[in-house]
Amino acid sequence: MTTTPIKRRVLTGITTTGTPHLGNYVGAIKPAIQASTSEEVESFYFLADYHALVKCFEPERVQQSTLEIAATWIALGLDAERCWFYRQSDVPQIPELTWLLTCVTAKGLMNRAHAYKAQVADNESAGEDEDLGISMGLFSYPVLMAADILMFNAHQVPVGRDQIQHLEMARDIAGRFNHRYGELFVLPEAQIDDHVATLPGTDGRKMSKSYDNTIPLWLPEKKLRKAIMRIKTNSQEPGEPKDPDQASVYAIYAAFATESQRSEMRQAFADGISWGEVKQQLFELINAELLEPRDRYQELISNPQQLETILQNGAERARADAARFIAALRNAVGIRPLSD
Helix, strand or coil, X not given: CCCCCCCEEEEEEEECCCCCEHHHHHHHHHHXXXXXXXXXXXXXXXXXXXXXXXXXXXXXXXXXXXXXHHHHHHHCCCCCCCCXXXXXXXXXXXXXXXXXXXXXXXXXXXXCCHHHHHHHHHHHHCCCCCCCCCCHHHHHHHHHHHHHHHCCCCCEEECCHHHHHHHHHHHHHHHHHHHHHCCCCCCCEEECCCCCCCCECCCCCECCHHHCCCCECCCCHHHXXXXXXXXXXXXXXXXXXXXXXXXXXXXXXXXXXXXXXXXXXXXHHHCCCCHHHHHHHHHHHHHHHHHHHHHHHHHHHCCHXXXXXXXXXXXXXXXXXXXXXXXXXXXXXXXXXXXX
16 A cells, blocks of 8 residues: 655745836745645645834735735746645634644743834834844744744745744744644744845845845836846946956846856946946846736736635635644643533
8 A cells, every 4th residue: 555745835925015127026925936846745825914113013914015015926827726825814723723822832932022122222223122123023033933833843944044044933832732732733943045036126235125225126118127227237338348246237147047047147237238238238138038928917907816715725625624633732732621
């Protein structure tokens, strides 16, 4: 008798507080969608709208971001029937698990969370009370993050190096629970890809909403070209050899180009191509890649009910899986029918 091997589960959360930009696309969305096609992996992608509430107090922005992010992933080719694609708030077992985990989590562990420590340090340097402006959401959100991961016993979570602490905390919390109640949780591992592209923004720094230097992913053609033409370059004239490794515009080009295109562009830099021509070729390259997905995105944005149906279908599946596991967890901690 043969048994079906257990697939490795990989989970990614997307916080619903902003509009997707080119950096998000190259660094996270595109590689994640490609990875979701693997037959050896079960891919989980969720819209982390509860996490958005930690810092975003604009209800319309949270809703609009949820719409834009869901439309983005589907427009770019995510197969919601092949993977797990759901909204965090549609799975009530996640906040229930958060409480179960909170009851085994040491306060000292939360004291060491980077975001909390940074806020305390800012308050102290400003001569304020160290707890000024710190909500319990900010203080304990690593427990909610652990619940997101542990609810589905994810084996791996793709993260940047600045997020490794969250995985370590999830492992610590899971280990404490397992020690007290039995081996119920998989200990998740961080999946770090040092080769993931980090795009520079229009000012040369890392593309980030906090720097206000992003290029939104779904700009219309004319606005996309205008944004690309604003990318900062130096004062070298046409005909002067240029160093592609010192040029933000080349770094963005390289993230979208094939190997042969990169080679040709590097030669063009050596031959003294003008900055205007580089930017024009970059616009044409990006626009060609996003042309069809952009049309699909606009269709989805104008039909929110279609996206809602996709998310609800994903949530129904996620709830069924979560309900089975939360029943086992309840039993483990002693929340049981009196007749048992």
